[in-house]
């Protein structure tokens with residue numbers, strides 16, 4: 443059941459690759475909440491993905507765009523306004539890719555070409571989207587932009603390698619751009635720091651399964667699912683959160699502020715009586 447939280451709002455949703463994608467769930471929820479939107483992804487991913495099914499289900503049009511390419515992003519924002527009949531109210535940045543992770547290269551031996559590719563795809567793409575949107579004046583006053591991130595930006599997770607540094611940059615861009623876009627147009631920009639989630643990007647990380655279970659055992663509420671994440675994103679796109687901007691918002695069942703849980707102590711066999 444929807445609450446019409448996004449009734450009349452127009453959006454752009456990136457990153458829906460398959461039904462496990464966080465963006466896929468956001469699209470389903472946004473549709474349920476009365477929004478109209480455009481779906482976009484890198485042309486190469488769209489051929490493999492199942493995005494058409496999602497487009498049919500949600501009545502969305504698909505406009506391909508490589509998020510590292512300024513011209514394609516300009517086309518995305520221009521065409522989206524034409525298709526949707528006005529300026530954009532919300533944007534989901536749900537894009538992440540590290541060649542170093544894909545190739546299992548350890549952090550201390552990173553390949554710098556791959557590193558730069560990762561930065562371009564997963565962090566600079568947010569800056570590029572915002573810069574293009576601002577230049578075209580494509581986002582409505584009080585519009586809301588959300589980018590997805592992970593807590594490795596604040597704490598070290600050895601297997602997250604270069605994506606840790608890349609996410610730190612992504613979060614910083616959200617703050618920095620949030621200032622300028624907020625001052626000029628009241629546009630809000632936040633990052634949501636999500637629990638480990640079983641998606642293509644997530645499970646591509648070495649040891650993901652063990653880590654998923656570890657986080658689940660730490661968080662008092664357990665790991666937040668992709669669907670939970672989508673619900674949170676909807677609130678951030680809605681007018682109910684209109685004074686929230688330039689924040690990194692943890693959405694992780696309490697994981698980020700829990701030191702240790704009894705489950706983990708017990709599993710390590712170090713729980714003592716006193």
Ligand SMILES: NC(=O)c1ccc[n+]([C@@H]2O[C@H](COP(=O)([O-])OP(=O)(O)OC[C@H]3O[C@@H](n4cnc5c(N)ncnc54)[C@H](O)[C@@H]3O)[C@@H](O)[C@H]2O)c1
Nearest residue numbers: 457459463464484487509537538590638639641642643644
């Ligand atoms: N899965 C997790 O555990 C987890 C946890 C925290 C944050 N996140 C973040 O959530 C976001 C979405 O990832 P997901 O877990 O839904 O996985 P996913 O693999 O379903 O989505 C990643 C998307 O990025 C897209 N992409 C890659 N290169 C692109 C490019 N050049 N241009 C446009 N799009 C491109 C892919 O096609 C894909 O749709 C990512 O930023 C990821 O880092 C994921």
